[in-house]
């Protein structure tokens with residue numbers, strides 16, 4: 192055969208083979224796969240929370256609502272869609288100068304505190320609780336006084352500082368669970384501060400750090416090996432019923448004590464006095480006690496009870512009435528106007544703010560919400576560590592600052608970050624403060640004002656320790672003056688016979704008790720429901 196013909200045949204065969212291969216490749220590319228091999232695209236620190244809830248929704252137990260204050264301000268930034276959270280590490284939040292509150296012509300946070308921030312550290316945690324004396328003279332200057340000038344000076348001094356922008360980015364962004372982040376964040380963040388930031392005067396004013404454990408992990412495999420295991424969260428519905436036994440001490444006082452007397456038949460004056468004493472001892476407060484006794488006397492005069500059951504039903508009705516079941520006890524923790532809800536948690540030290548913040552975050556996560564925690568308790572490094580652990584257990588991101596950093600700056604950055612990442616709610620844990628330290632209270636007021644430059648604060652939860660009784664009320668009054676409290680959380684009800692404080696607190700403050708802490712366990716938080724609560728007491 193002619194060589195030319197052979198070459199022609201070979202070329203033709205090669206062309207045919209090439210065409211077949213090309214056809215196969217093209218047909219593969221066009222094929223639509225029905226299996227999603229890219230699940231990790233929606234897995235990050237925040238979407239994990241959604242996955243985690245797995246359709247598990249809170250029942251009627253906890254009630255969440257939208258804050259209406261938000262309607263006033265339009266959204267400043269369009270939040271990102273929920274699922275696509277950043278895959279790449281977002282090591283530190285660095286705000287452009289224009290974003291900082293301190294260049295808004297407003298006073299610098301902490302500038303009017305009685306004790307300057309850059310002086311010796313305030314020993315908040317060392318002061319015993321509670322301190323009933325509220326008469327400490329206020330030597331603090333008004334908010335709007337000096338701060339501006341002082342700020343300008345500190346800004347200048349900061350501007351003079353060398354801006355050695357450094358290897359910060361190379362530092363692993365994810366703090367290990369038990370590592371104190373303040374230490375890792377400490378030295379180099381100062382160099383990242385812009386010249387107009389609030390408290391550049393001191394070395395302690397570092398930029399808040401975002402800790403988002405899960406978002407650092409690129410894919411499922413790595414996540415499985417590095418992310419801490421997430422907690423199982425106890426069902427949120429019907430908790431107060433399940434935790435009923437935790438109220439046993441109060442139960443003995445109010446329930447058994449008063450019921451025993453009521454069921455004893457005709458009551459003489461001595462018996463009524465005993466009932467009154469029992470209620471006062473249980474911390475119902477003089478006014479509520481008087482009303483309860485008066486109502487019981489009237490009701491019993493008209494319709495004497497014949498059985499223990501009737502006595503119980505009467506006492507329950509009278510007590511529930513005192514708790515005003517019509518009050519709105521929903522937690523304003525739902526996003527609105529394209530922004531996350533902002534919940535501020537305040538109270539003196541040791542009442543259980545951090546614990547409550549963590550517990551509530553769990554409930555929200557269980558409800559399928561995306562939560563960001565702001566550790567604005569910068570007075571106590573352990574508080575931020577504690578909160579971080581809570582966050583890691585449920586997969587919530589946390590923004591924290593170095594110890595002694597500006598709490599308002601941390602709170603501001605937490606809200607900013609929450610808006611940026613499109614979470615549902617930002618919960619800010621503040622430092623424990625004593626109402627007798629007026630400067631500290633000023634600072635708390637500022638935290639709220641500064642946050643409100645970014646987004647309205649929807650809920651201010653005052654955490655009160657039920658075991659301190661009446662002193663808690665004094666604290667509450669001072670807090671109510673500084674920040675507009677919208678709800679009370681009564682903690683440690685499991686450790687006291689004075690469950691009656693619930694009545695007193697609500698009547699005194701005119702603010703509903705919304706949540707109760709019934710133990711140190713992660714899920715020992717229950718919504719306050721007057722009917723179920725009184726039921727548990729009796």
Ligand SMILES: Nc1nc2c(ncn2[C@@H]2O[C@H](COP(=O)(O)OP(=O)(O)OP(=O)(O)O)[C@@H](O)[C@H]2O)c(=O)[nH]1
Nearest residue numbers: 540541542543544545546623682683708709710711
């Ligand atoms: N028994 C009981 N203990 C609680 C409850 N809530 C909180 N605690 C405990 O109270 C202690 C103080 O709680 P924290 O959350 O650290 O209090 P805090 O208000 O954040 O304290 P500071 O950070 O110092 O301001 C911890 O040991 C908690 O476990 C509760 O409902 N019942």
